[in-house]
Amino acid sequence: TAIPRRREVPALPQGVTAEAFQTAIADLRTLLGAEHVEVVDKALQDGWYMEHPNTHDMMTILDDEEFVASAVVYPGSTEDVQAVVRWANKHLVPIFPISMGRNLGYGGAAPRVRGSVVVDLGRRMRQILDISGDDFTCLVEPGVSFYALHDEIQARGLGDQLWVDVPDLGGGSIIGNTVDRGVGYTPYGDHWATHSGLEVVLPTGEVVRTGMGALPGNNTWQAFPYGFGPFSDGIFSQSNFGIVTKMGMTLMPNPGGHESFLYTFQKEEDLAQLIEIIRPLRIRNILENVAQLRHVTQSVAVRGLPRTNFYEPIDGLVPEDIIHEAAAKSPTGDHTWAYYGTTYGPPEVRALKLAAVDAAFLKIPGARKVDTSTFPADEYFWSRDRIASGTPDLHELRWCQWVPNGSHIAFSPVSPIRGADATALYALAKQRHAEHGIDFFPAFCVGLREMHLIVEIVFDRTSAQKKAAALACLRDMVDDAAKLGYGEYRTHLVLMDQVAGTYSWNDGALMKMHETLKDALDPNGILAPGRCGIWPKRYRGRGWEM
Numbered sequence: 232t233a234i235p236r237r238r239e240v241p242a243l244p245q246g247v248t249a250e251a252f253q254t255a256i257a258d259l260r261t262l263l264g265a266e267h268v269e270v271v272d273k274a275l276q277d278g279w280y281m282e283h284p285n286t287h288d289m290m291t292i293l294d295d296e297e298f299v300a301s302a303v304v305y306p307g308s309t310e311d312v313q314a315v316v317r318w319a320n321k322h323l324v325p326i327f328p329i330s331m332g333r334n335l336g337y338g339g340a341a342p343r344v345r346g347s348v349v350v351d352l353g354r355r356m357r358q359i360l361d362i363s364g365d366d367f368t369c370l371v372e373p374g375v376s377f378y379a380l381h382d383e384i385q386a387r388g389l390g391d392q393l394w395v396d397v398p399d400l401g402g403g404s405i406i407g408n409t410v411d412r413g414v415g416y417t418p419y420g421d422h423w424a425t426h427s428g429l430e431v432v433l434p435t436g437e438v439v440r441t442g443m444g445a446l447p448g449n450n451t452w453q454a455f456p457y458g459f460g461p462f463s464d465g466i467f468s469q470s471n472f473g474i475v476t477k478m479g480m481t482l483m484p485n486p487g488g489h490e491s492f493l494y495t496f497q498k499e500e501d502l503a504q505l506i507e508i509i510r511p512l513r514i515r516n517i518l519e520n521v522a523q524l525r526h527v528t529q530s531v532a533v534r535g536l537p538r539t540n541f542y543e544p545i546d547g548l549v550p551e552d553i554i555h556e557a558a559a560k561s562p563t564g565d566h567t568w569a570y571y572g573t574t575y576g577p578p579e580v581r582a583l584k585l586a587a588v589d590a591a592f593l594k595i596p597g598a599r600k601v602d603t604s605t606f607p608a609d610e611y612f613w614s615r616d617r618i619a620s621g622t623p624d625l626h627e628l629r630w631c632q633w634v635p636n637g638s639h640i641a642f643s644p645v646s647p648i649r650g651a652d653a654t655a656l657y658a659l660a661k662q663r664h665a666e667h668g669i670d671f672f673p674a675f676c677v678g679l680r681e682m683h684l685i686v687e688i689v690f691d692r693t694s695a696q697k698k699a700a701a702l703a704c705l706r707d708m709v710d711d712a713a714k715l716g717y718g719e720y721r722t723h724l725v726l727m728d729q730v731a732g733t734y735s736w737n738d739g740a741l742m743k744m745h746e747t748l749k750d751a752l753d754p755n756g757i758l759a760p761g762r763c764g765i766w767p768k769r770y771r772g773r774g775w776e777m
């Protein structure tokens with residue numbers, strides 16, 4: 232459902248008068264063409280995932296007026312991006328770059344500072360600059376989504392050779408997802424680790440190419456990420472140090488077949504033993520992909536029915552026996568944990584690995600390999616199968632329908648792949664959800680030597696009370712986790728200061744270094760102030776943190 236929000240005048244950036252703003256916008260229109268600048272002075276429309284707004288967070292957890300853009304600008308080239316950055320320095324207007332703005336659960340397209348001008352790179356900069364079937368690499372602009380790259384590879388007849396690693400939802404930008412260190416589910420699931428080469432516009436307007444891209448005439452930019460000297464790519468991910476205008480990405484060779492499988496485990500307490508079993512298999516690459524271990528509440532919710540279908544009251548948790556009853560009626564059957572994995576290679580290679588996994592998983596009493604061969608075509612299992620074999624999908628969105636006006640926001644701590652860590656994180660999140668009366672949707676995504684616990688809170692964004700409960704629950708979980716030594720790998724705009732604050736070793740030495748970099752690279756503090764908790768000098772110590 233779309234909820235228009237009131238909006239008559241643009242949300243001006245603090246310290247910029249209405250008159251100065253009008254002058255600045257007129258200047259920007261001259262620079263880029265009036266048709267490429269839009270002032271946000273109409274009602275805010277929420278839309279949905281594929282038709283999402285670029286003016287605010289359609290899944291806002293705060294007051295509607297908090298994370299709102301004053302205008303949106305659409306550069307068409309790297310030179311345009313440089314012009315926008317120089318314009319921002321001249322008028323001291325904060326700008327906030329997005330690639331496509333489908334970063335839902337972490338802030339969508341919204342800027343951290345109210346009234347920033349959103350630089351929407353994805354609208355016009357959507358070229359696939361190269362796909363190499365020899366090197367298994369590509370070079371893309373910010374507006375290239377996982378769907379677009381996948382479709383282009385098919386169109387060029389390379390689909391049986393090259394795979395794109397895709398995240399849970401394929402509509403997002405490859406660059407946007409990668410710079411925010413998102414993950415996918417093939418063996419190339421760590422997007423940041425598999426990228427090679429960036430082109431970046433710095434906050435003062437210069438353009439740099441990292442790695443081999445700095446060597447004129449080179450042909451190795453997408454094949455060797457490091458080049459010579461300090462490896463600077465890292466400072467352009469989860470930061471506000473530059474605007475990425477091109478990125479190289481490695482592509483996975485078609486492994487010659489794949490097979491997805493599903494195991495279920497009956498008891499909540501099976502978690503610790505199961506994680507202990509997964510670790511050595513994952514590190515040795517017997518379990519080859521970033522697999523998901525999902526909780527039964529999520530198995531039920533991803534079927535797309537609202538919770539009122541199972542339980543009438545709109546407050547409090549859906550009782551566990553009702554969830555189990557619903558799961559029992561589904562093709563997967565009753566369980567507490569469902570492990571979705573995929574094995575790769577020709578059948579004889581897969582058979583060896585599947586046998587090893589089977590022997591290990593079935594050691595857990597009550598473990599079951601689910602026969603998926605008779606699953607209907609729209610069963611969630613097939614969505615995981617597509618994603619784990621490089622085909623983008625949108626099925627995951629269905630759990631948003633759990634509550635009316637369903638929105639989501641994530642708590643995403645990382646830990647080693649250990650039973651004790653899984654149990655500790657699970658327990659603290661479960662307890663906080665119970666206290667705040669929120670249904671609990673945990674899933675463990677197992678990387679190579681670590682796992683991300685992703686807990687999505689699904690809330691009704693029209694309810695102030697549900698929003699407040701969700702935010703309080705998140706803040707409690709971040710604090711509880713930090714006390715036990717756990718940190719988040721990524722977070723929503725609203726939690727960035729809190730999460731950054733937990734990375735405080737040695738009197739906040741890391742943040743001090745980030746601030747030094749910020750002040751050197753962005754002396755006027757115009758680029759995405761506050762993103763990932765990094766505030767430029769002009770903003771520091773003035774109450775911007777939340």
Ligand code: ADP
Nearest residue numbers: 329330331332333334403404407408411474475
């Ligand atoms: P997606 O559409 O893939 O979900 P977004 O465009 O929403 O991703 O990007 C996620 C976040 O990463 C943005 O909010 C922004 O802060 C940052 N970001 C995205 N693209 C760029 C870019 N090209 N340069 C710098 N930062 C970016």
